[in-house]
Amino acid sequence: MIYYSRSGNTRQMAQLITEAMNQAGLKTDCKSVSEVKADEVLDYDAIVIGSPTYYGQMAASLKKLIDDMVKWHGKLDGKVGAAFSSSANIAGGNETTILGIIEAMLINGMIVQGDPQGDHYGPVSINEPDARVIEQCRRRGQRIAKLTLKLFP
Amino acid sequence: MIYYSRSGNTRQMAQLITEAMNQAGLKTDCKSVSEVKADEVLDYDAIVIGSPTYYGQMAASLKKLIDDMVKWHGKLDGKVGAAFSSSANIAGGNETTILGIIEAMLINGMIVQGDPQGDHYGPVSINEPDARVIEQCRRRGQRIAKLTLKLFP
Amino acid sequence: MIYYSRSGNTRQMAQLITEAMNQAGLKTDCKSVSEVKADEVLDYDAIVIGSPTYYGQMAASLKKLIDDMVKWHGKLDGKVGAAFSSSANIAGGNETTILGIIEAMLINGMIVQGDPQGDHYGPVSINEPDARVIEQCRRRGQRIAKLTLKLFP
Amino acid sequence: MIYYSRSGNTRQMAQLITEAMNQAGLKTDCKSVSEVKADEVLDYDAIVIGSPTYYGQMAASLKKLIDDMVKWHGKLDGKVGAAFSSSANIAGGNETTILGIIEAMLINGMIVQGDPQGDHYGPVSINEPDARVIEQCRRRGQRIAKLTLKLFP
Numbered sequence: 001m002i003y004y005s006r007s008g009n010t011r012q013m014a015q016l017i018t019e020a021m022n023q024a025g026l027k028t029d030c031k032s033v034s035e036v037k038a039d040e041v042l043d044y045d046a047i048v049i050g051s052p053t054y055y056g057q058m059a060a061s062l063k064k065l066i067d068d069m070v071k072w073h074g075k076l077d078g079k080v081g082a083a084f085s086s087s088a089n090i091a092g093g094n095e096t097t098i099l100g101i102i103e104a105m106l107i108n109g110m111i112v113q114g115d116p117q118g119d120h121y122g123p124v125s126i127n128e129p130d131a132r133v134i135e136q137c138r139r140r141g142q143r144i145a146k147l148t149l150k151l152f153p
Numbered sequence: 154m155i156y157y158s159r160s161g162n163t164r165q166m167a168q169l170i171t172e173a174m175n176q177a178g179l180k181t182d183c184k185s186v187s188e189v190k191a192d193e194v195l196d197y198d199a200i201v202i203g204s205p206t207y208y209g210q211m212a213a214s215l216k217k218l219i220d221d222m223v224k225w226h227g228k229l230d231g232k233v234g235a236a237f238s239s240s241a242n243i244a245g246g247n248e249t250t251i252l253g254i255i256e257a258m259l260i261n262g263m264i265v266q267g268d269p270q271g272d273h274y275g276p277v278s279i280n281e282p283d284a285r286v287i288e289q290c291r292r293r294g295q296r297i298a299k300l301t302l303k304l305f306p
Numbered sequence: 307m308i309y310y311s312r313s314g315n316t317r318q319m320a321q322l323i324t325e326a327m328n329q330a331g332l333k334t335d336c337k338s339v340s341e342v343k344a345d346e347v348l349d350y351d352a353i354v355i356g357s358p359t360y361y362g363q364m365a366a367s368l369k370k371l372i373d374d375m376v377k378w379h380g381k382l383d384g385k386v387g388a389a390f391s392s393s394a395n396i397a398g399g400n401e402t403t404i405l406g407i408i409e410a411m412l413i414n415g416m417i418v419q420g421d422p423q424g425d426h427y428g429p430v431s432i433n434e435p436d437a438r439v440i441e442q443c444r445r446r447g448q449r450i451a452k453l454t455l456k457l458f459p
Numbered sequence: 460m461i462y463y464s465r466s467g468n469t470r471q472m473a474q475l476i477t478e479a480m481n482q483a484g485l486k487t488d489c490k491s492v493s494e495v496k497a498d499e500v501l502d503y504d505a506i507v508i509g510s511p512t513y514y515g516q517m518a519a520s521l522k523k524l525i526d527d528m529v530k531w532h533g534k535l536d537g538k539v540g541a542a543f544s545s546s547a548n549i550a551g552g553n554e555t556t557i558l559g560i561i562e563a564m565l566i567n568g569m570i571v572q573g574d575p576q577g578d579h580y581g582p583v584s585i586n587e588p589d590a591r592v593i594e595q596c597r598r599r600g601q602r603i604a605k606l607t608l609k610l611f612p
Contacts, residue, residue, distance in 0.1 A: 362579070395577055395578065395579075396549055396578065396583060396585065396591075397553055397554055397557075397577070397578035397579065397580065397581075397582070397583035398577070398578070398579060399554070399579055399580075400550060400554070401550055401552070401553070401554035401555055402554055402555075402558070404550075405555070424548055424550070424551070425548065425549065425550035425551070426515070426548075426550065426551060426552055427550065427552075428550075429550070430549060430550035432549065438549075
């Protein structure tokens with residue numbers, strides 16, 4: 001679980017998803033992008049990335065981590081990926097932020113699952129997480145854990 | 154202004170945007186996709202398309218109209234385009250629905266403008282339009298009219 | 307495997323991917339969208355959809371099938387999905403066509419994997435499949451089969 | 460004209476588009492992102508951004524410039540925007556790279572036009588620019604200049 005957060009909203013979502021993943025039986029760490037070294041990403045079976053919605057795409061510091069990982073291109077093939085975002089507005093670029101992260105994951109050969117309920121591509125909070133968002137984060141964490149444990153028993 | 158609406162939410166948005174465009178001095182018609190003949194689309198300087206969010210893309214009946222217009226490919230070059238959507242959920246595929254329409258417009262050579270405030274790519278209603286959506290539709294209608302009158306004085 | 311094809315290029319890709327899936331041990335049928343009944347889609351563990359690039363999105367007839375499947379919304383949750391496209395031009399809307407299909411799959415809760423080599427989101431043919439495309443289709447078919455057999459042993 | 464280039468392919472495209480814009484009567488500067496100060500962007504009527512395709516989105520250094528410009532949010536409203544990309548592969552993420560830039564432009568309220576011929580969203584070079592790409596860059600430069608001169612006579 002890697003996130004960038006300035007206001008704390010994205011961090012709060014990261015913690016909720018991490019908690020749900022741990023509860024579902026998948027040991028999960030939760031780190032700010034500034035704490036992540038590019039090579040330790042390879043140790044995980046699932047990578048979840050959260051970003052505030054900055055001009056419809058992930059924050060530059062997260063994009064830098066992804067660009068830096070090019071030296072291990074191919075090594076994330078088959079790992080599970082997921083994304084989420086916090087945003088100031090409904091329709092403010094949150095879906096494109098999540099899909100930008102998902103696209104980078106697909107280019108790495110990663111495996112991504114949607115959700116037929118609610119925030120289909122990944123959880124979105126409009127400003128601070130409310131009851132709806134908390135539920136979406138819990139649900140998503142469980143789903144990510146379930147898929148990961150199926151693929152990496 | 155071309156829309157598809159089953160519940161009436163997209164139609165209501167279409168009417169709000171049309172009204173704002175007319176008030177801003179751009180004579181605008183508002184038609185359901187079932188009333189539109191592909192050749193009459195060529196008569197307009199601006200084309201605004203609204204769709205409910207169906208699996209993250211415009212409704213099939215709108216896509217059919219766009220596919221059918223291939224016989225006039227190139228004739229929409231330089232016209233103004235804009236899009237909007239109504240959706241059941243926040244983060245439910247509304248941005249990708251709007252962007253799918255915008256992508257089809259760009260492929261036709263059309264001119265599209267975003268909005269630095271609120272619903273950046275195009276107005277989105279979560280279920281029935283509320284005060285926020287009404288304001289976004291009015292604002293967007295004015296902006297579309299302003300750009301169109303600048304390009305087609 | 308569901309495809310729409312007018313010129314035959316998308317059909318040829320569909321056959322190549324189907325063949326590779328069968329060879330990799332996953333029994334796979336290959337059908338034109340006109341032969342597919344919406345309810346039989348539920349019988350499969352993996353669904354692969356191919357479309358020509360029409361205005362940056364899947365052909366209307368494929369979108370209609372997806373829209374029609376709303377009556378079983380939730381029943382594709384956990385199935386494997388993949389997409390491919392044939393296009394007239396490089397940068398002619400083929401990636402957005404594939405991603406539009408992938409977005410619909412994610413909204414259904416489906417599981418999608420990218421490829422770290424070549425056509426990352428899904429195979430793309432510029433006009434008739436050449437040696438590069440044939441290789442991409444074979445490779446993708448193998449990968450889809452491998453993931454499906456892992457999830458549905 | 461702002462670009463990031465490591466191999467020189469994106470720079471070559473930038474120079475071709477700049478040349479065509481100047482020839483079409485719009486005085487255009489061509490700068491690497493490392494030479495651009497965020498405040499000077501405000502002086503231009505049109506902003507064209509080129510990036511290599513890095514994991515399906517613009518390079519982190521370009522995203523950083525866009526993120527940094529948030530302090531002038533709203534001041535790009537009504538300016539003309541365009542994007543282009545160089546990529547290692549067909550279907551290698553070049554369209555999503557261009558659309559990611561266009562999305563950021565729309566969020567700034569900018570005006571973007573597609574092209575009904577060739578590389579619809581923006582010019583794409585697969586590796587070094589060939590005759591096709593040179594023609595696409597020239598054509599795009601002329602179109603950007605024409606639209607800008609119409610909006611800012």
